[in-house]
Amino acid sequence: MTRPNDLLIEMQTRMLRIRKFDERASKMVKRGEIPGTVHTSIGQEAQVVGACMALAEGDYMTGNHRSHGHPIGKGAALGPLMAELTGKATGVCGGKGGSMHLADFKVGSLGESGIVGSSIPIATGAALSSKVLGTGRVALAFFGDGAANQGCLYEAMNLASVWGLPIVFLCENNQYALSTPAHTVTAGVIAERAPGFAMPGIRVEDGQDVLKVHDAVKTAVDRARAGKGPSLVEVVTYRFNEHSEGLRLGTDYRNPAEKEAWMKRDPVKLFRAYLTDNGITDSAALDALEAEVTAEVEAAVQFAADSDYPDSSVAFKHLYTEPFGANL
Amino acid sequence: MTRPNDLLIEMQTRMLRIRKFDERASKMVKRGEIPGTVHTSIGQEAQVVGACMALAEGDYMTGNHRSHGHPIGKGAALGPLMAELTGKATGVCGGKGGSMHLADFKVGSLGESGIVGSSIPIATGAALSSKVLGTGRVALAFFGDGAANQGCLYEAMNLASVWGLPIVFLCENNQYALSTPAHTVTAGVIAERAPGFAMPGIRVEDGQDVLKVHDAVKTAVDRARAGKGPSLVEVVTYRFNEHSEGLRLGTDYRNPAEKEAWMKRDPVKLFRAYLTDNGITDSAALDALEAEVTAEVEAAVQFAADSDYPDSSVAFKHLYTEPFGANL
Amino acid sequence: MTVMSYLGAIGAAQREAMETDPRVIIMGEDVEANVYGTMGGGKSRADKGDFLQLFGASRIRNTPISEEIMVGAAAGAAMTGLRPIVDLSYSSFLYMAMDQFVNQVAKNRYMFGGQASLPVVFRSAMFFGLNTGAHHSDRPYPMFMNVPGLKIMVPATPSDAKGLLRTAVDMDDPVLSFEACILWGLKEEVDEQEYRIPFGVARTHREGTDVTIVGISTGVHAALQAAQKLEAEGISAAVIDPRTLVPLDSETILRSVARTGRLVIVDPAHTTCSAAAEISAIVAEQAFDCLKAPIMRVTTPDTQIPFSPAIEKQLYPDAAKTIAAVRKTMDARARAA
Amino acid sequence: MTVMSYLGAIGAAQREAMETDPRVIIMGEDVEANVYGTMGGGKSRADKGDFLQLFGASRIRNTPISEEIMVGAAAGAAMTGLRPIVDLSYSSFLYMAMDQFVNQVAKNRYMFGGQASLPVVFRSAMFFGLNTGAHHSDRPYPMFMNVPGLKIMVPATPSDAKGLLRTAVDMDDPVLSFEACILWGLKEEVDEQEYRIPFGVARTHREGTDVTIVGISTGVHAALQAAQKLEAEGISAAVIDPRTLVPLDSETILRSVARTGRLVIVDPAHTTCSAAAEISAIVAEQAFDCLKAPIMRVTTPDTQIPFSPAIEKQLYPDAAKTIAAVRKTMDARARAA
Numbered sequence A, B: 001m002t003r004p005n006d007l008l009i010e011m012q013t014r015m016l017r018i019r020k021f022d023e024r025a026s027k028m029v030k031r032g033e034i035p036g037t038v039h040t041s042i043g044q045e046a047q048v049v050g051a052c053m054a055l056a057e058g059d060y061m062t063g064n065h066r067s068h069g070h071p072i073g074k075g076a077a078l079g080p081l082m083a084e085l086t087g088k089a090t091g092v093c094g095g096k097g098g099s100m101h102l103a104d105f106k107v108g109s110l111g112e113s114g115i116v117g118s119s120i121p122i123a124t125g126a127a128l129s130s131k132v133l134g135t136g137r138v139a140l141a142f143f144g145d146g147a148a149n150q151g152c153l154y155e156a157m158n159l160a161s162v163w164g165l166p167i168v169f170l171c172e173n174n175q176y177a178l179s180t181p182a183h184t185v186t187a188g189v190i191a192e193r194a195p196g197f198a199m200p201g202i203r204v205e206d207g208q209d210v211l212k213v214h215d216a217v218k219t220a221v222d223r224a225r226a227g228k229g230p231s232l233v234e235v236v237t238y239r240f241n242e243h244s245e246g247l248r249l250g251t252d253y254r255n256p257a258e259k260e261a262w263m264k265r266d267p268v269k270l271f272r273a274y275l276t277d278n279g280i281t282d283s284a285a286l287d288a289l290e291a292e293v294t295a296e297v298e299a300a301v302q303f304a305a306d307s308d309y310p311d312s313s314v315a316f317k318h319l320y321t322e323p324f325g326a327n328l
Numbered sequence C, D: 001m002t003v004m005s006y007l008g009a010i011g012a013a014q015r016e017a018m019e020t021d022p023r024v025i026i027m028g029e030d031v032e033a034n035v036y037g038t039m040g041g042g043k044s045r046a047d048k049g050d051f052l053q054l055f056g057a058s059r060i061r062n063t064p065i066s067e068e069i070m071v072g073a074a075a076g077a078a079m080t081g082l083r084p085i086v087d088l089s090y091s092s093f094l095y096m097a098m099d100q101f102v103n104q105v106a107k108n109r110y111m112f113g114g115q116a117s118l119p120v121v122f123r124s125a126m127f128f129g130l131n132t133g134a135h136h137s138d139r140p141y142p143m144f145m146n147v148p149g150l151k152i153m154v155p156a157t158p159s160d161a162k163g164l165l166r167t168a169v170d171m172d173d174p175v176l177s178f179e180a181c182i183l184w185g186l187k188e189e190v191d192e193q194e195y196r197i198p199f200g201v202a203r204t205h206r207e208g209t210d211v212t213i214v215g216i217s218t219g220v221h222a223a224l225q226a227a228q229k230l231e232a233e234g235i236s237a238a239v240i241d242p243r244t245l246v247p248l249d250s251e252t253i254l255r256s257v258a259r260t261g262r263l264v265i266v267d268p269a270h271t272t273c274s275a276a277a278e279i280s281a282i283v284a285e286q287a288f289d290c291l292k293a294p295i296m297r298v299t300t301p302d303t304q305i306p307f308s309p310a311i312e313k314q315l316y317p318d319a320a321k322t323i324a325a326v327r328k329t330m331d332a333r334a335r336a337a
Ligand SMILES: Cc1ncc(C[n+]2csc(CCOP(=O)(O)OP(=O)(O)O)c2C)c(N)n1
Pocket: A065, A066, A114, A115, A116, A117, A143, A144, A145, A146, A147, A148, A172, A174, A176, A177, A178, A243, D029, D065, D067, D089, D093, D096
C-alpha cells in the first residue's frame, strides 16, 4: 500500500499524542490529580493508531477500559478528554464518564466500556445502521485478548457475518488480561476463530509496526465498505505499564526478559526511525513534532485544570430525554 | 467399530421408545391431556440415541426444550416421564417441571432447559466436577442449530478446551430453529467452529443413521474420558413434526419436497432394515419389540393417568433446602 | 373505532410506526414468519398486511437466537440513527441480554453526558399462567425498575397497548414493553387512527371512595372484577392502572389514597422488591397521614412457577385474592379521626 | 480473637472452608494472583498462606473473562458434587451471567422437584463511591431479591463477613454475597476460630425506643453514626442490620418498630424496588398499627452514577441524610393514641 507522507506524519503525531497523554495521565493518577485509575495504551500506540487511521472520519468506533488511545487515535481533541479524566464540566462527557467511559460522537467515537466485551454489540449496531440507512460508514470494535472469551463477541461475529455488516472486530492482543496470560485461558488462536463464522481472520504478529497494522485493518475496512462483510483482525502487542496505573501486583506474572524484549520494540521509536530512514522527514522536524505534541498535552492539562467541576445538579441530568419524559 | 448385537437391539429399542412416546404425547397434547405443548424428537431418534448410547451409565447429560428423547435415550423409565408431562405428583420432577424441564438424575440426566442454550454451562460444570473429583465421568450437552448462535456455547467451548474438560458438545442440527432456516442465521458450518477453540469438530452428515452418530460421538466420548478434552459433534438431521405440537404456522418455511425427502429417511425404519439385512435379528422379533415398546408406552400413560396431581402445598417446596434455611 | 385484540393492537401500533418512519425496523427471532402474530396480516405471507411483504427484509429482520447481540446491536443502531423495535418474544429471555440492558441501554446516554440517544423499544410477552413451567413464566419488570435509565410500560388493554407502544417508538429513550400473554385475546373498540398515550399518566378505570386498588398488567383485570363484586357489598373501590412503571404516576395514586385512605396493590410479579413494594413504599412515605389501614399487596408469592396445572394458577393474583385483601383493609380498625 | 479487615475476614472464611472440605474450589478471574486480596497470604506467591500454593491449581482456578460460563459451570459443578466459590470481582459483572443466575441457579432445584442441590457461593464487590463511573458502581442486590431461589448476604462488618460466608459455603443453596468495597479496610476483632452466623437472623447493633433504623451494607455504618449523633439530641435510635436479605429477618424489624413506631431504612441501592422498598412494604402491611410516622427511605436516587468526584458522593446515603430522615419522622404529627 502506498501512503502519502502527510498520512505517515499524522500516524506518528497521533501515536505521540497517545504516548504523551497517557504518560501525563499516569503521573496525574499517582499525584491524585485524576481520581480512580487509568489504563494506559503505552506500548500499544501502533496497534491503536494503525487501526484508527484505516477508518474514515465518519466511521464509527467503540472501545474498552484501555480507553484514551482510541478516541485520540480517531482524532478527538485532547482538552475535553483530559478534562473528562479529571471530572470537569468541560470533559467530553461533562465529567459523567471518566477514563473508562470516554466518548466523542463528533469523531465517531461511540464510547469506551468499562465492562469487558460489552461495547462490541454497540459497534455491531452502528454497522447495522450504516447498512440499513446506506450511509457507507464502517464500524470498528476494539477489544482485548481477555474480551475475546466473552460470548457476545461470537454472537456479534455471527450476526455481522450473516447480515453482511460493515464492521471490523479488532482484537488488541497484548497477551495478558490483567494478571492472566492469554494462552492460559484462550483455546487456540483468536484470529483462527474467524473462519468458523465465515469471515477472514487476520493476525498481525508485529503489532508494534504501525504500517503492518494499518495494512491489515485497511484491507478489512475496504472489504467492509465494499459490502463484503466483517473481518476479525488480531494484533499482537504488549502493554508497557501495569494493567492500571497505581496497581501493584506481587506476583511476577510477566517475565522480565519477555518484558524487556518487547519494550525494545517501542512503536513510537520504531516509526520515528522508519520516517527518518526512509527520508520522509528528519530528526529535527520530528523533535519539533514531539515538542508540539507535548505542548498540546500540557495545554489539555491546563484546560482541565482551569475548568470547573460540574454543578451538583448535573448528576441528575441526561438519564432520559429532558425534561424527564419530554417525548411523551 | 464392532458392536455387540444386544447393543444394536438396545439402540432400536430406545429409538422406538422415543418414537412411540412422542407420538403418544403429540396425541395427548391435541386432546388436551397434556397441558401446554411438547416438542417431539420424531425423526431425530438416531441422533439422540446414537449420542446417548455412546455414553456410560454414570455419565452426565443435559438437553433442551426438545426434551423427551434425551432422558429416554439415556435410559430413564417412561412412567415418571409421562406423569411429568401430565403434571402429576409421580412425575420425574414431581410435576414441577413439565415437558421442557425433564430431569432424571438417576440416569445422569441433569435437566432439559426451556431457555435455548442455557443448559450448556451446566454440562460444562458437570465435566468440571468429574475432572476435579476424578470420577472419570463424561458430560454431553445436547443443543440445537439455533442454540449454536448463543454466546455461552463459545464461552463453554473455550473453558472446556483450556481446562481439558471431559465434555461433548452435541449440536442437533435439524436445520431449523422454529421457522428460521439455519443457513439464514448461521455463518459458516457449525462443526467448523471447533478448531478455533482448539478442539475437534465432527460433522455427521447423515444423522438418520444411528451407527454413524454412535461412531462419531463414541470417538468424542473416548477422547474425553482419556483426558484429551472436549469435542464438538454436529449431527445433521430433520424433525418430522412441527416445531411444537399444536403450533400452526401459515408460512411454508419448510419446502415440501425437502420434507418429503427427509421423511423417507426415517431413522427407525432404516435401522430396522439394517438389523434384518445384516441378520442381527428378524422381522418377527422386531415386530414383537415394537409391540413391547408400545405396551411400555401405554403403561406409562396409564401410570400417569392413575397418578394424583400434586398437593397445592408442593408449589412451595424445593425452592431451597427444607425446612427453609435448614442449612444455617 | 374497530374491535381489536390486545395482540392486534400491538401489531397495529407497530405497523403505524413502520409506515410513518423509515428509520423504524423490527428485529427478532421468527419475526418474518409472524409466529407470535404481531407482524401484521394473518398467519400467511400471502395475507394482506404481512410485514415482510409491506416493509421488506431490510426492515423486518429475523435474527439468530442471540439475545445479547440482538439487544446490544439494537442499542448501537439506535445510537446511530435507526429506531429499532426488538421482539424478544418471551420475557424470560431478557436475562440473556441483561448486561446490554443495564450497562449499555440504560447507561449510555448518561455516561456519555447526553451525547447518545437510544430510541429503541424492547417488546416481550409474559407467558405465565399457561403451564409452560419455570423457564417461560417470568414477570421480570421489577428488576428493570431498579435500573435508572430504562422506561417501562405494562399495558393491560388493547387501546392502552396501541397508544403506549406508539409513544414508545416515538420516544428518544429506551422502553421495555412487558405484554401479558393471557391478555392476547382480549378485545375492545380501538381507534384505528394514530394516537399516543403519554408515559407517566395513570388510567383511572373507576373512581371510588373506600379503597384504592392499583392494578398492574393482568392485575388490572383482577382489580376490576374485584371492584365490581365489592360494589354489590357496598364497598366503593377505585381502580388505577399506572400503565407505565417508569415513569410512575405516583400523583394519581396518592390523590386517590388521600380520598380512600386504603390501598391494595395487585401485581403479578414475585412479592419481594415487586412494583407493589415500590408503590407501597411511596405511599407509606408520602401519604402516611391519609392511611387508615395497612397497605396490602396481592402478588405472586416468592416461589418459582411450577408446571402442573393443579398447582400453578393458585399462585397468581386474582379477583378473589384482591377481594380478600380489600376486606382485610376494610376490617382494619379505622385509625384516622 | 485477632484484628482482621473486612477483606481479610473474607479471605479467612474462604481459607477455612477450603481447608475443611476438599470439594470447595475457588474460580474467578485473576484469583491465582490474588489481585483483590481475598486469596490468602500477602500479595506475593512466596507469602505464607497464598491459596495457589496451599490448595493447588486444581482448586484455585483462574478463569477466562467469561462470566456466563463461570456462573453456569459453577452451578453444574455444584449439582454434581463440588461446592464452588465463584469470585466475580465487581458486582457490575453479574449481569453478564443473569440468565444462568435466574434460569439455572435459582430454578434448578425447584424445577427438577428437588433432585438438584446447588451448594455454590457467588462473591462480588460493590465498588461504588470510588470514582469508577457508571460501569463499576452498581449495587444490584434488589434485582436478585426478586428472584426466588437465591439467598443473599450483605455483610457490613468483618466478623459478619467471616461468619456469614462460612455459613454460605456450608449451605446447600446458592448464595450471592454482595461485599462493599468501601468497607474492605474496616478492621475489628474477629474470632480466628471457625464460627458460623445463621442466615435470616438480623443483628441489632443498638436498641432504641424512638426510631428504628434498618441499615443495609454500608448503610449500617451511616445508621450507626446517625444514631450516635441523635443520642446527643435525646433521640434513641435502634439500629438493625438484616445481614441477609434473603432470607430476611422481618420479625426483628417488626418487633423493633412495634416499640419505636418509626422506621427509617438506609439502603445504598437505587430507590425504586430497592431492599428498602421491600422492608417498607412489609412493615406497612404487618405493623401498620404501630406506626406513628411515615416510613422513610434513605437510598441512592434513581440516577446512574457519575464519575466526577464533585458530584458522585452526594448520591449515596450517609449519616447526615439518615439524621435528616429521622428528624422528619420525629416531627411527623404523632398519630397513634
Ligand atoms: C465483564 C467484565 N469482567 C471483568 C472485568 C474486570 N477487568 C477489567 S479489565 C480486565 C482485563 C481485560 O483484559 P483484556 O481484554 O485483554 O484487555 P487489556 O486490559 O489487556 O487491554 C478485567 C478482567 C470487567 N471490567 N468486565
